[in-house]
Amino acid sequence: MRLSTVIASVFGIGYFRIAPGTVMSAAAMPPAFLIALYGGGAALLAASIAVFVIGIYACGDHVRATGREDPSECVIDELAGQWLACAFAVMPIGAASGVISLPALALAFVFFRLFDIWKPWPVSWADQKLEGGLGVMADDMLAGLMAGLVVTLIRVMVPL
Template sequence: MLTAPISLPSFSALIANPRLFLALGFGSGLAPKAPGTAGTLMAVPLYLLLQQLPLAGYVATLLLAALVGIYLCDYAGKYLGVSDHGAIVWDEFVGYWLAMLFAPKGFIWVLYGFVLFRLFDIWKPWPIGWADKKVKGGFGVMLDDVLAGLMALLVIQLTVISVS
């Protein structure tokens, strides 16, 4: 992830620009420390709403969020002048929601998914790190978090199987 010494837009400027408002996670990406974690934290209440949907609705929303996210992240990267600026956190929303796709309901699973997703997103084991370095633009911004979400999803499901 690259960051540049540019000034970030104010919260009021975000409100005036819906694409940037979404890409920066409703303002959570403006957090001065750990904006990716702040973005994932902002994704949690939305996940709690999404988990109420039937599976087909959840999956459709997830796919739409990922596709729109490619555009949003590309737009924000161009606006901020850095392709994968740390303030862009829509990809964290989608990655976390993907990690939680088949998770059982309950606070412990919400927390477990949060921790797993953040660990994979921060550590970037292969192929996440490869995607982060090699794939650029909005697709690249989204891809490494989707891969982190898939890895977290796998660990959650293996955990569910092992505790059943």
């Protein structure tokens, strides 16, 4: 198996037969919590960006090798997007500074999956217009950004 495939599938998680993207998003939550716990939201944001960059190359190579655009086994995009949504969920807001809210993380999971599956604009634009590794990764990062913004808005209105 190619190294790019191992990375793009996040060590085989992408080969789950049922809902590999959702499985990856769920598997991303415990490490997201630990990164946030020990490094804060900024560390989780940095980890998301690092995974995004690595994913562009790994998915690009995997797409070229298989000849398929956005293969379902490429789930590193869910990892990056889910961590981005979670970074917003743990960023300090007012009196909630330094507090990791499990309900906020759960909302980040739900809204990320919703936007990743539903693909509202601009997620749909990235999904349809971008190709290769960037095309695989960008729509999930936009879904993560949208989910993060929704969770932030909820956190501002309702203490979680």
